[in-house]
Amino acid sequence: MLYQLFTIIVPVFICAGIGYAWARLKLQFDNETITSLVTLVGTPSLVFGTLVGLELSMESLLRLGAGSALVTAVTVAVVIPILFLAKKSVRAFLPALMFPNTGNIGLPLCLFAFGQEGLALAISYFAVQAVVMFTIGTGIASGQFGLSSLTRNPIIYAVAAALACIFADIQVPKWIIDTADLAGGICIPLLLFALGVSLAKLRVSNLMQSFGISALRLVVGFGSGVLGVWILGTTAMETGVLILMSSMPVAIFPYLFAVRYNREPETIAGCVIVSTIIGFVTMPGLLYLVFRLSGTAG
Secondary structure, eight states: OHHHHHHHHHHHHHHHHHHHHHHHTTOOOOHHHHHHHIIIIIHHHHHHHHHHHSOOOHHHHHHHHHHHHHHHHHHHHHHHHHHHHTTOOHHHHHHHHHOBOIIIIIHHHHHHHHHHHHHHHHHHHHHHHHHHIIIIIHHHHHSOOOSHHHHTOHHHHHHHHHHHHHHTTOOOOHHHHHHHHHHHTTHHHHHHHHHHHHHHHOOOOSHHHHHHHHHHHHHHHHHHHHHHHHHHTOOHHHHHHHHHHHTOOBOSHHHHHHHHHTSOHHHHHHHHHHHHHHHHHHHHHHHHHHHHHHTSOO
């Protein structure tokens, strides 16, 4: 078990560490180009190639998508009263608490922990998070709700195309799957490098408040994930993926929302850093619990 935990965690640490060292050494990293490459090419290719390249049931994928929506709803229901009691800005802190870092950290972890099938299930969870983040998440931060940003997101079209192929039982030509796999192969390493670069550039502000929000994100996320698998009656692997994805630290995008709409960006940056550090420190214990609860190891 210890060796298995080691093999899962170390690749994530090393790749994120490379990004962190790259930024600290002040080497050139065109964040805009990398982000565009991952968003427009890497992630859609990874999503499509993984979903159509594996024989996973539509029921299983939909169950993980439903689990993602359920976990988000439970998280909102729990944290909004806490924010009101603590007299904290809902527009600033709710997106940070709602959206775990399922892209930069969650997808790689599920790949290393559960293989390609786990990655496909994680992508289903991630896709729902992306939809909610770029509609409700941006609406919370900005105070204006709209679908324009969602219609410009190629990940949504990749998910729709993959689900259409699965539902209609369309045999996608191997060369298309191979091309998608090749282009999607850049995604996970670049996500981890970009995470390390971002952590090196962000600065902690108001440490105690950042620690409190970070701890709340991780605890509520884990609890919501456990509740979700109990309600949905998930299989062993679905249980592992759902709990793991739900328990990730604060995502990068809530910080970007905070910067764009001036919603306490320094404090949200601190939440990203502190929650990621706590998440890395507690990751062996989290994985151990996930394996035990899901019955997928040990």
